[in-house]
Amino acid sequence: MSDTLTTDVVIVGSGVAGALVADALTRAGVGVIMLEAGPPVDRDQAVEVFRAAPAKVPESPYPNVPWAPHPTSLEIGVPGTGYFIQDGPDAFGSTYERIVGGTTWHWLGSTPRLLPRDFEMRTRFGVGADWPITYNDLEPWYVRAEREMGVSGDSNEDLGSPRSAGYPMEAIPTSFLDRVIGQAAAGIGLQVRSTPQARNSESSFNDRPRCEGNSNCIPICPIGAKYDALIHLERARENGARLVANAVVFDVLVSGGRATGVRYRTPDRTDHTVLAKAVVLAAHGIETPKLLLSSDNGRGVANSSDQVGRNLMDHPIQLSWALSRDPVYPQRGPGSTAGIDSTRERPDADARSAFRVEIGNDGWRFPIGDPTFEFTAPAPFPRLREGGNALARRWNEHVQREIRFASSVEQLPDPGNRIVPDFNNLDDIGLPRPRITFAVGASVRAGMADAAAVHENLFAELEATERNHSDVPFGAGHIMGTTAMGENPATSVVDAEGRSHDVPNLWVVGSSVFPTAGTANPTLTLAALALRTAERLVARL
Numbered sequence: 001m002s003d004t005l006t007t008d009v010v011i012v013g014s015g016v017a018g019a020l021v022a023d024a025l026t027r028a029g030v031g032v033i034m035l036e037a038g039p040p041v042d043r044d045q046a047v048e049v050f051r052a053a054p055a056k057v058p059e060s061p062y063p064n065v066p067w068a069p070h071p072t073s074l075e076i077g078v079p080g081t082g083y084f085i086q087d088g089p090d091a092f093g094s095t096y097e098r099i100v101g102g103t104t105w106h107w108l109g110s111t112p113r114l115l116p117r118d119f120e121m122r123t124r125f126g127v128g129a130d131w132p133i134t135y136n137d138l139e140p141w142y143v144r145a146e147r148e149m150g151v152s153g154d155s156n157e158d159l160g161s162p163r164s165a166g167y168p169m170e171a172i173p174t175s176f177l178d179r180v181i182g183q184a185a186a187g188i189g190l191q192v193r194s195t196p197q198a199r200n201s202e203s204s205f206n207d208r209p210r211c212e213g214n215s216n217c218i219p220i221c222p223i224g225a226k227y228d229a230l231i232h233l234e235r236a237r238e239n240g241a242r243l244v245a246n247a248v249v250f251d252v253l254v255s256g257g258r259a260t261g262v263r264y265r266t267p268d269r270t271d272h273t274v275l276a277k278a279v280v281l282a283a284h285g286i287e288t289p290k291l292l293l294s295s296d297n298g299r300g301v302a303n304s305s306d307q308v309g310r311n312l313m314d315h316p317i318q319l320s321w322a323l324s325r326d327p328v329y330p331q332r333g334p335g336s337t338a339g340i341d342s343t344r345e346r347p348d349a350d351a352r353s354a355f356r357v358e359i360g361n362d363g364w365r366f367p368i369g370d371p372t373f374e375f376t377a378p379a380p381f382p383r384l385r386e387g388g389n390a391l392a393r394r395w396n397e398h399v400q401r402e403i404r405f406a407s408s409v410e411q412l413p414d415p416g417n418r419i420v421p422d423f424n425n426l427d428d429i430g431l432p433r434p435r436i437t438f439a440v441g442a443s444v445r446a447g448m449a450d451a452a453a454v455h456e457n458l459f460a461e462l463e464a465t466e467r468n469h470s471d472v473p474f475g476a477g478h479i480m481g482t483t484a485m486g487e488n489p490a491t492s493v494v495d496a497e498g499r500s501h502d503v504p505n506l507w508v509v510g511s512s513v514f515p516t517a518g519t520a521n522p523t524l525t526l527a528a529l530a531l532r533t534a535e536r537l538v539a540r541l
Helices: 016-027 043-052 121-125 135-149 176-186 230-238 284-294 388-399 442-461 523-540
Strands: 004-012 032-035 242-244 248-255 258-265 271-281 317-323 338-340 355-360 402-409 418-426 432-437 465-469 506-508
Touching: 004 016, 004 258, 016 032, 016 135, 016 230, 016 523, 032 230, 032 271, 135 523, 176 338, 176 355, 176 442, 230 242, 248 271, 248 284, 271 284, 271 523, 284 418, 284 432, 317 442, 355 442, 402 442, 442 465
Parallel strands: 004 032, 004 271, 032 242, 271 506
Antiparallel strands: 248 258, 258 271, 317 402, 317 465, 338 355, 355 402, 418 432
16 A cells, blocks of 8 residues: 655755755745654653663664664674675775664764865866865855854864854863863974864753763764754744655656656555655765665666766774873763864875864773773773772773874765665665775875874873774764766766756755865755755745
8 A cells, every 4th residue: 555645845864954955945835745764763762772782882872773774883894794785995984874863863063164175176186076166155055054053163263264254152162181182282283273063052042952061972962952953853844844754765756857756665665655846865975876876666867977876985084092191081071172173284185185183072982982882892991890899990090091083084086986776685675775885095095194193293292102093994974975066967966056967856965965075074064055955946946
């Protein structure tokens, strides 16, 4: 049994991009149906699940349901396990959620802007691609996105991205650890600066409470001080949008060169149809291309360029960790409140990738976990329950001196890095899982080496011991590319508005439209682009 729904616009995905578009459309009086593959989440229940989880990874509070499986950190790099079919020289290390609200449930909340040079990589360095828009084109939309998401930041800080307006809220206070690292950075000619972030530094903005420094922003803010997509989902629903959860879209319907709607499958394997005047895909950098390439019985839609699914990018992370000589007291405040941004600009970006240094307030949890985790290996201690009070005291002394740096390294687009639907490996409702081919590349490896050298110099200034530098890149969770925007329909998937070159009423929002990755966490940029696309869509409707 199936049914058919009709609306003005159907949006596939309920993360930040889809939620912002839904909110903008409904405020303009446009009818909207949103389809989300996974279920809704209750925050209080998710917090309890997280507390009880033996492995406190980003995905641990959230359901991984059979009809909408998602990748998990514990499966990455383990052959034959997990949602991804890994088929490349390097494992693709980033994950995401398929739940109502998307990956904003477990994102860190950092919101730096891209730099002007990031939009002109081909012109300035002869590599990558130029965006079809400039930084100046997007700057007013950055301002709007910061207002919509509620970003706290220091408006007097120069982070390399010119601003036409200040942040909506004052900066989240930096940590004692940040100040100690700042003194060390000054010794090697670098400067630590406050990181803008979408969490409240004051009460009641967007009806959210002020950040109380719970320190587990990844995977969940227990009080909702950090922005998540539910804010705009609720606004859209109040204005008439309909949200259908547990609706896995598997086909974009096209007739006469135009999109007419989508088909989705429910957990009981029943198929349903939504007919619409326009289709918006907001299903992230893996699920959006998988959907496009799976449509029309696997023949694909909107892919005359053969670029759908190609140019998959992340910010491969160089992780380093050590013990400071003196206590620095991590585990206070958000997961990160400051970083080093001057390393994002470099004249030899054609050969050695730029990077941004994030200072972690979470000690060694990112690289190795902590002694309470069942899966931790190798670890500096056995499990706490095996060591008693003496071990607990030794662990506490250890935690007080833990330092962690994570440098997000710029990755250039490579058409060989791609995602395709694997029709030979189906999920529980008969839909293909994503097959990923991924290689980090020489310029990223060079950038990682440079980042490790900066970390080592900081450790030296801090007289740190037990210095560790990962020799493999970690995933940043920054999934970009795969439906890149561009002026030329032969080399890109959507235009500067986010509209398909092939199907004029099919739109794509999210970080999949990025032609290049830069070094900034992508959420603010994808939010700015989504707001811009929503305005263009309203005008065309």
